[in-house]
Amino acid sequence: MxxxxxxxxxxxxxxxxxxxxxxxxxxxxxxxxxxxxxxxxxxxxxxxxxxxxxxxxxxxxxxxxxxxxxxxxxxxxxxxxxxxxxxxxxxxxxxEPAIKPAALNTQTKTVGILATKGTLSSELFHNTTDLYTNGINVFEQIGEGIVELIEEGKTNSDDMRSLLDNYLKPMLKADIDYLVLGCTHYPYLIPLLLEMLPKHIKIIDSxxxxxxxxxxxxxxxxxxxxxxxxxxxxxxxxxxxxxxxxxxxxxxxxxxxxx
Missing domain, CATH: 3.40.50.1860 (Rossmann fold)
Known part of the structure; x- marks a missing residue:
């Protein structure tokens, strides 16, 4: 002890x-x-x-x-x-981003991941992704500017909504049914994401x-x-x-x- x-x-x-x-x-x-x-x-x-x-x-x-x-x-x-x-x-x-549960449970065979450039470009992330996403389309989106707004206390601001709208639209067009949050700042976006996303899309964090x-x-x-x-x-x-x-x-x- x-x-x-x-x-x-x-x-x-x-x-x-x-x-x-x-x-x-x-x-x-x-x-x-x-x-x-x-x-x-x-x-x-x-x-x-x-x-x-x-x-x-x-x-x-x-x-x-x-x-x-x-x-x-x-x-x-x-x-x-x-x-x-x-x-x-x-x-x-x-x-690590919770890619595994998303890849195992997706019905559309397309999952989205919202993360920083440093995470998405790392060797560890690519190794994990390759391990679990055979036959799955992973839509990667760099969340440029999100951390800065959260650090400024602007989680629920118009600027944040505008950023997320730009990042989510291509994912929705690609028919994701899981959104993986690949940054520990991002769970604070969940209330806003639940407003903005269709009800069938599940949000996963680690x-x-x-x-x-x-x-x-x-x-x-x-x-x-x-x-x-x-x-x-x-x-x-x-x-x-x-x-x-x-x-x-x-x-x-x-x-x-x-x-």
Whole structure:
């Protein structure tokens, strides 16, 4: 048993969607979350830059004595997690777009994926896609500009609706019946997407699967915390703390930190 914290980092506030799933499944676990909003989005950066930012975030979480690190960013996972696992002696949990369930269940044999350029162009993403999508048409769409709007607190804005309308129209024309959200910021779009998409299209994200994997790895390494008292969930941002507090619905402490 360990009451040390689970560390979570993302290129901003989007990974809080992963935190919420982990917290719901593992309410006794302490957590430390890093929102690297100053450098968001990671999706348009080079692999070298993404690796350097992921190392910076990891080392800060290790300084805070975290027992496991969740890379709550698709782009950081697909570009950096292999190096992180080779470099540091703690378990890492990564995030990959949930292509497999979409490919297994599609009736139209066409699925859409909305993700960042960094995720869609990565080797890990293409390997996963090739593994599960034989005979399936995968419509890939780069979500240019979405992360920036979410980081600015404009999730439900006219600008966001206009962006999504442009991105969804070609997918609908291609007859997708599943939409895979390939960025941890994107689950915050689900209420808007449900308004904009036909009812038969199912939306899939990775949050619950990541929480379950986190629990399994903690158990495997005998790191689960079963104490129910004095649990702490602390959040740090090097960007706009007000937006982070709002997306957390002011239920948790959010602090400014220069990192």
């Amino acid at each position: 360990s009451n040390r914290a689970i560390g979570i980092f993302d290129s901003g506030i989007g990974g809080t969607s992963i935190f919420k799933e982990i917290h719901a499944l593992l309410p006794h676990e302490n957590t430390i979350y890093l929102a690297d909003s100053k450098n968001a989005p990671y999706g348009n950066k080079s692999k070298k830059e993404i690796i350097a930012l992921s190392i910076k975030n990891t080392e800060l979480l290790l300084e805070k004595n975290c027992k496991l690190i969740v890379v709550a960013c698709n782009t950081a996972t697909t570009n950096a997690i292999k190096i992180l696992r080779e470099t540091y002696n703690v378990p890492f949990i990564g995030i 949050g619950l699967a990541v929480a379950r994997q986190t629990k399994a790895v903690l158990r495997q390494h005998e790191l689960l915390n079963i104490r129910s008292q004095n649990t702490e969930n602390v959040f740090y941002s090097n960007g706009n703390v007000t937006v982070l507090k709002a997306i957390l619905e002011h239920k948790f402490t959010a602090n400014a930190l220069d990192f």
